[in-house]
Amino acid sequence: MLIGFDIGGTKIEVCVLDECGNTCFKTRTTTPKKYPLFLETISALVVEAEIAVNHDFTHVGIGLPGTISPATGLMKNSNCTFINGHDLLSDLSNQLNKPVYIANDANCLALSEAIDGAGEKGRLVFGAILGTGCGGGIVFNKILWEGANALGGEWGHNPLPNFSPLKDGEPRSCYCGKENCIEQFISGTGLEITYNALAQSSLNASDIIAAKRNGDATALSAYHLLIDQMARSFAALINMMDPDIIVIGGGLSNVEEIYEDIPIQIRHYIFGNELKTEFKKAEYGDSSGIRGAARLAKATN
Ligand SMILES: [Zn+2]
Structure with missing residues (x-):
């Protein structure tokens, strides 16, 4: 099973896909506007999803507005401005004790549609x-x-x-x-x-x-x-x-x-x-x- 997040300026949504690409768990919450609380919220949602589907995820995928700067490794260009300038990838990986993958929302849409959608x-x-x-x-x-x-x-x-x-x-x-x-x-x-x-x-x-x-x-x-x-x-x-x-x-x-x-x-x-x-x-x-x-x-x- 795979876990994915869709993070926006107003809400955070999380879903779990089974081996066939069916959604077997989904929930959402309001996006906290402070960075430490944001990290805690993501962690709490991962735990909630793991309990709900009785599965320990090997890694976590996150789609959000903005990109990780290849030069500095820090978040940039996000309209969730409280994450800009932070090493979100390392901070989340450390907090979750799992590998984390991050891409912007348009890249996530392209990937989803190319794998099993219109593309x-x-x-x-x-x-x-x-x-x-x-x-x-x-x-x-x-x-x-x-x-x-x-x-x-x-x-x-x-x-x-x-x-x-x-x-x-x-x-x-x-x-x-x-x-x-x-x-x-x-x-x-x-x-x-x-x-x-x-x-x-x-x-x-x-x-x-x-x-x-x-x-x-x-x-x-x-x-x-x-x-x-x-x-x-x-x-x-x-x-x-x-x-x-x-x-x-x-x-x-x-x-x-x-x-x-x-x-x-x-x-x-x-x-x-x-x-x-x-x-x-x-x-x-x-x-x-x-x-x-x-x-x-x-x-x-
Ligand atoms: Zn422009």
Whole structure:
């Protein structure tokens, strides 16, 4: 049996998968905002899970926002800011007296979907989370490719290809310090910025999609721009790494029409104009991250 954690700014979720990948235990709690209490909470949840399934886990997998700096070994770039600057891997391993594996949530989604989800039949799978932001992960032959800088899949912070103020509007600053990052456009947040600038409103992404489906002209043009921006971004990715399957998770993955519209639009941008890469919705949805975290031990390079 395998144990995985999904850690976010508001909640910590833990699950246990059996040998067939079925969930046999799951619980959640509020994320403590202080580091020592955070470590204690994780430990207590491991013990609770071990008692519940009557199994002593050999290791623990954790998916969270942020990365371990390859240079220092310390956590960085997490919106759970209280873990930044800490040696979370060593601290947790020592506290639990077990090996611990940590990856960011987009890498965990990519891994989960490549192992037994929508990307199962692909050799090279790219997983993208298009939600508040835009994360990504690369899995090759069921092995997560984190990379020399732990930046594998962080395509959301590449500049949007062919950015043009005429087409894309005002330049957008990203929290990473760069301008016009892909994340600022092809995310729920990006769609909201596009639509609300055109309509002088403050709708959220799901309201904008509902308006588009009701034939609202402004929502339709914001959606068409989003599809064009997605096509440009994914074409650049395909020209570079040419994955068999691109699995999409996050809020925008629930907009079913994108799976028809992206492949049509992408032919304008991809080298050679032909496309075999499949675009698929994450099979395990919000549970993908935690399922990937549980499998980290076998699947990290
Ligand atoms: Zn950025």
